[in-house]
Amino acid sequence: MSSNQIIAVIVAGGRGARARTSIPKQYASIGGVSMLRRTVLAFAHHPRVDGVQVVIGETDHEQYALAVEGIAGLRPPVVGGTDRQASVREGLRALQADDPSYVLIHDGARPFVSSQTIDRVIDALSTAEGAIAALPVADTLKRETTAGGIAETVSRYGLWRAQTPQGFRYATIRAAHEDAEPGIATDDASLLERQDIHVSLVPDEPTNIKVTFKEDFQLAEMILSSQRETRIGMGYDVHQFEAGDYITLGGIDIPHTHKLKGHSDADAVLHAITDALYGTIAAGDIGQHFPPSDEQWRGAASDIFLKHAAKIVRDKGGRIVNVDLTIICEAPKIGPHRNAMAERIAALLEVAPSRVAIKATTTEQLGFTGRREGLACQAIVSVQLPMEA
Structure with a gap:
C-alpha cells in the first residue's frame, strides 16, 4: 500500500x-x-x-x-x-x-x-x-x-x-x-x-x-x-593571561611566558572567527551554541567551535570568501607564526590560505593589552549565500 x-x-x-x-x-x-x-x-x-x-x-x-x-x-x-x-x-x-x-x-x-x-x-x-x-x-x-x-x-x-x-x-x-x-x-x-x-x-x-x-x-x-548575496560578520574576543608556558592561538601552540585563561582552550582568534561566521547567518554567538556552563566544553579545542560554525554556513549553501583578522597584544610576537596560523585556519575552514589575512598590532602600552594582562582579536568574515538563505 x-x-x-x-x-x-x-x-x-x-x-x-x-x-x-x-x-x-x-x-x-x-x-x-x-x-x-x-x-x-x-x-x-x-x-x-x-x-x-x-x-x-x-x-x-x-x-x-x-x-x-x-x-x-x-x-x-x-x-x-x-x-x-x-x-x-x-x-x-x-x-x-x-x-x-x-x-x-x-x-x-x-x-x-x-x-x-x-x-x-x-x-x-x-x-x-x-x-x-x-x-x-x-x-x-x-x-x-x-x-x-x-x-x-x-x-x-x-x-x-x-x-x-x-x-x-x-x-x-x-x-x-x-x-x-x-x-x-x-x-x-x-x-x-x-x-x-x-x-x-x-x-x-x-x-x-x-x-x-x-x-x-x-x-x-x-x-x-x-543568485547570491555577500554578507559580512564581525567577531571580537578577549582572554586574560594566567600562569603557563604557551598559548593556543589561531589553532596553533605558541611558546609564551603565560597561557590564556578560559573555559575551553581560550583561543581568542578562533573564537572571534566563529562569532563572525555565526553573524553572517544571524545564528547567535559562540556562547549560545557552546555554553561555558556546560562542563563538556571545559578545555575543549576551539577548532570544534569553528568547524561547527563553518558547517552551518555551508549547509545553508554558503561559501566563505575571506577572513580578516587583527590580533591585539604586546606579546607574544605574532609575525613568526603568521603563516602557520593562516594555514591552520584555512584548513579548518576549507579555504585557501590566501583567503586568510592576519594582522597584529599593539595599543601602545595602553589598556589591559598594553599592560600585558591579556590579548584580544577582531575578525571580519565575508560569506556568499543564496538570496533566500
Whole structure:
C-alpha cells in the first residue's frame, strides 16, 4: 500500500566524460561546493519532499560520502546501471519497501533547480500520471544534411526542451521502467509516452541548466553569482593571561611566558572567527551554541567551535570568501607564526590560505593589552549565500 510520500531520486552515477574533469563531474566544485551536494540540498531542504535516494557509480562511495556529509535524512545510496535508464530503474527498485505515492527523478548535474520548479511539478501530479519541467524552444531550428549544410527549417511550434525534475506516480513509472527494453529512453517521460499515458509540461527556469561540458562550469559559476548575496560578520574576543608556558592561538601552540585563561582552550582568534561566521547567518554567538556552563566544553579545542560554525554556513549553501583578522597584544610576537596560523585556519575552514589575512598590532602600552594582562582579536568574515538563505 502506498505510503503517501514524495521521494526524490537523484541520478548521479555517470562518469561525465564530456566535461573533461579529473573526477566524475557531479563531484566537481561549483563555488567551493560540489555540484552533487548543491543538487541534493535542493531536495533535502524542500518541505514537500519526504526523502532523497541518490544513485551513484560503483566506485564512488567515498566521494559521495564526502559530498553529502552532514545532510540529514538521506537514504543509503544505491549503485546505478550501465546507462541512465538502468540507473533510474535501480533507484526506483530501492524504494519498493516504502512504496511512495510519487517520485521526482532529477539529474545530479542540475544543481540550480528551484523550489518553485519542484513545487510546480508536484502540483501537476494531482491531475496527471507524470509531469516534467521543460522550456519552450525559442531558437529557430535547422535540420542538417549529411554534408553539414542546412536541409530545412523545422517549425519550433509546440516544441519544448525536456528538463528535470520529472515527477510521476511511483507505481506507474516503476512499471514502465521494469517493462522497458534496455537503452531506449534518454528521459523517463518517454517511457510513458510510448504507452499513451498523459504527461504534463511544467514551465521551468532557464537557470536550471545541466552541466555537461567543461565550458558549462563557467556558466554555472555565473548563475551562482547572480543568485547570491555577500554578507559580512564581525567577531571580537578577549582572554586574560594566567600562569603557563604557551598559548593556543589561531589553532596553533605558541611558546609564551603565560597561557590564556578560559573555559575551553581560550583561543581568542578562533573564537572571534566563529562569532563572525555565526553573524553572517544571524545564528547567535559562540556562547549560545557552546555554553561555558556546560562542563563538556571545559578545555575543549576551539577548532570544534569553528568547524561547527563553518558547517552551518555551508549547509545553508554558503561559501566563505575571506577572513580578516587583527590580533591585539604586546606579546607574544605574532609575525613568526603568521603563516602557520593562516594555514591552520584555512584548513579548518576549507579555504585557501590566501583567503586568510592576519594582522597584529599593539595599543601602545595602553589598556589591559598594553599592560600585558591579556590579548584580544577582531575578525571580519565575508560569506556568499543564496538570496533566500
